[in-house]
Amino acid sequence: MVRTEPFTPSTIEPGTAPTGPGGIPQRRVLRTELPGPRSRELAKRRTQAVAPGVSSTLPVYIGSAEGAIVVDVDGNCLIDLGSGIAVTSVGHAVPEVVEAVREQVGRFTHTCFMVGPYEGYVEVCERLNSLTPGTHAKTSALFNSGAEAVENAVKVARRATGREVVVAFDHAYHGRTNLTMALTAKNLPYKDGFGPFAGGVHRVPMSYPLRDPEGMTGAEAARRALELVERQVGAARVACVLIEPIQGEGGFVVPAPGFLPALSQWCAESGALLVADEVQSGFCRTGDWFACDDEGVVPDLVTTAKGIGAGMPLAGLTGRAEVMEKVHAGGLGGTFGGNPVACAAAIAAIDTMRSSDLAGAARRIGRVIGERLDPLVGEPPGIAERRGRGAMQAIELVVPGSLEPDPKAAARIASACHAEGVVVLTCGSWGNVIRLLPPLSISDELLEEGLEVLVRAARGVLAG
Ligand code: PLZ
Secondary structure, three states: OOOOOOOOOOOOOHHHOOEOOOOOEOOOEOOOOOOOHHHHHHHHHHHHHOOOOOOOOOOOOEEEEEEOEEEEOOOOEEEEOOHHHHOOOOOEOOHHHHHHHHHHHHHOOOOOOOOOOOHHHHHHHHHHHHHOOOOOOEEEEEEOOHHHHHHHHHHHHHHHHOOOEEEEEOOOOOOOOHHHHHHOOOOOOOOOOOOOOOOOEEEEOOOOOOOOOOOOOHHHHHHHHHHHHHHHOOHHHEEEEEEOOOOOOOOOOOOOOOHHHHHHHHHHHHOOEEEEEOOOOOOOOOOOOOHHHHHOOOOOEEEEOHHHHOOOOOEEEEEEHHHHOOOOOOOOOOOOOOOHHHHHHHHHHHHHHHHOOHHHHHHHHHHHHHHHHHHHOOOOOOEEEEEEEOOEEEEEEEOOOOOOEOHHHHHHHHHHHHHOOEEOEEEOOOOOEEEEOOOOOOOHHHHHHHHHHHHHHHHHHHHO
16 A cells, blocks of 8 residues: 555554465554564663674564564564565565475474485575576585675685685675675774784775766776786786675675676686675576676676575575586585575575566566656755666665765664664665665565655655
């Protein structure tokens, strides 16, 4: 339902809303102010128990979730336009995934693939090998998190090339472990005081059309980066060029067309490997199976996580068979990597993505978001652009009349949305970007309602 008046709690009767199979109404329902009393109680307990270094976006605590709705412990139903940072792409508590997980938990939860192997692991690898870009022979290995997959991509690239240097980009985000902190660009909050960091990382400028010289093409931006690599490092020392085909935490930066193909060509010519970090952009999020598919770029190695497991922790590294086979037996692994329950969830999630055409859904979501948010650009002033692909969309907030980042405006808009029961996330090197990552199964009605709240919040903050 599209609402035109300011929302007041208790105006929605949950009984009138369509419900999912789990009985949770697929509607925004606010029963208390946010955060409600039970959330506030938990927040108090948290301050005694949880390390303050771990922070949360939302002021509410979640009790259950279904589809595109998360329900807090006070019974408020929030529209989820964040998917737990691009994870529940198939939606929360999808019956197929729930059933697959239940069934697997009842059979066995763990043997360690390095001790007693099982079919689910093999099947997830088969699917990764066939779905990732390129028709060449590939093999895969499974891990627990995106950071771990990236760490292993670097291990494989160094081992396979006998070279050391990893080229990473400005605004990149690759994780919170020591090596992936080194690969991540932004100091606060990710790196400050946590060094020294792993060596062998060389950072170069990203293609960032909004902030690059006007008219700079993707090929020119690639030349700007690679010229630095050639001059400061030497092409022959580069093991791999690591890139998020659309940057996530760094601000949903979409490189200019031609940038990724130029990097790919340079890698092929100089014997370096192209590693695509598709942890956030992969698995239908951008309207293709992978963001690299848009320009037909075929990386040598691909990292995946987040959306693959529908919320169960699972990550993958997929690469050219002849590259992956350079690693000696026992060189890759880990106790929990490719956990059988997570694999069962992934198989069900991938089946759902295919049967429900969630890539097509992502493209449709992208069109709706564009239609609703494009009129905001420049009017009122303060939004420099709306950008993204498929269901990975963002607006960048700036001080009117300039490109100076405005993180305060982004934070105020995001909190206004949260107070109205719509989950949006911020990102960006300056924290001035609001990003949308809805579940790909979200209904048009819910999406429209969430966007309407966002538009109203943005207009309110930017006018004031
Ligand atoms: N590569 C492209 O987006 C995780 C991080 C949230 P993990 N992004 C969300 C936070 O503040 O910790 C991410 C990513 C890309 C790697 C990672 C790391 O994935 O599963 O969080 O380790």
